[in-house]
Amino acid sequence: MERGEGLTRQTNTQNQLLMQQTASALKACGYQTHLLARNCFDIIARGPHTLLIKILTNANAFSNVYVHELQQICAYMHASPLIVAENAGAILNEGVIYSRLGVSVISLETLKMALKHRAPSMISTNAGIAIGIDGPKLKQLREAQGLSLQQLAFRLGVSRRMVARYETNFTEMTLPRAQRLLDLFGDQIFHKIDVFDHRHRDTKHVMHDTSSPLTTKYFQLGFHALNTQHAPFDILARRQTPEKHQEEPIKDIIFTAVGDRHKPGLHDMAKLFDAHSLYIFHRQRPSIHEEIPTLSQTEFMRFHQYGDLMDFLREF
Template identity: 35%
Template structure:
């Protein structure tokens, strides 16, 4: 059943113009188009993800600025079409909703503890209100809320219930609602790693974050365009290459003795001898150029 869902999700992404890579790793699918990169975790039941695993996914999403989405048929009960859920902070939806989000052709409806809520575009809401000459007080009367609540809507700090969203729609149409239900964890701050390799990266001017149960052990960021996914150990997974290629990151293996021929590799001693980030990046770039990657 899961394999069928993976195939269906891959096809949906391909039909929307994405380059798609299926993996036997933490994510079943990586997709990329001109606007975004997306990690997709495919599950029959979204409730099967653990809190620890979700926390790791959120960390990866933030460090790489790549959204993670769970595509599932159910979360205990069947997932509703057109509704976006969350599982431990990870955006969750069924396949039909994924298609809608990729096309950005419908307002985002969220299922939360407060029930069904709509996602407002706070900037557009304020722009549209001012363009129509509607005061905060008058808007509050339309929606049946306080002026303070309208301010919160326009600040993006509060979701709106469906009944109030319908009132808002009657005034502005769908222009004031968010239509992209897939978000990354960008902006969330995570502590840097404390391993000897993470500290070495830090000394070279990188921000280095350690990962768990991933095809890479470290994410080293010089800036948004210079990211090194690093595997420590003698058997780097081929999944590392697939991920790095699709997200446009560098890859590096830090090994004991035997260096694999298909990935830039350094022994621990060689890695620790680097004194300049540019030299390390040049080593990786030269390898990729020499091997036609």
């Protein structure tokens, strides 16, 4: 066996083990999960939050193309993207949030902490590990102890202006300095980071994809639609929502497979999201379960109203 093949096989085995351990941790906290492989995400988890998780031994192996598609899909589905990994050039520290091209990277142990509502406060920066400070809380506790800005600055070894800056913003602080604050005020002054919160995700990823006749047709029928290359479906469609209602639960998601071959797991994934699945074939109807709606491309293009398509899907 070539050395490269052996390393690849070892990495795949490690990824599989980490995937199973991650799924077990999620299930123990009430999440339903669906496991996939060789996509821009490996686990779909539905529970208190909707999570799309990529499992990697080395987070640095996650390419920009895969990251971008993961972010697009999450924006469409109001989901949070996560990378659960063992290292990112170095072993990941427990309780620390790292980043890969804008997606949070955490260890399995950090995920378990977050699932048990022990949100991490530490982040990895170019300057090393830092911790977020809750500025308004710091000001409240300083005043409660009768400390002036100058007195606290002296204890921290910084300027009065720096303390004022800490209290004005949510800012980051090196661990040695944060330890002094911990000794004075306890850990309540640290800003807890919710790695499951999708609301800060960049909404620019939700856009009209009219790069194919099928996504153009979806748009005409009243859907946002996204072509994918590294997902277990070929098109993700969701009902168009006015901007003021962006945070409301998404209605009428359609996971669409395009082509003449069966895509295993599509129907189960749709059930997990209370969504619809649809096969659109070109020449030959794929051999799939009868409960899954299937249309030729010509039949799909004949729909003219949103309601007509949804009535067809609800028959299954």
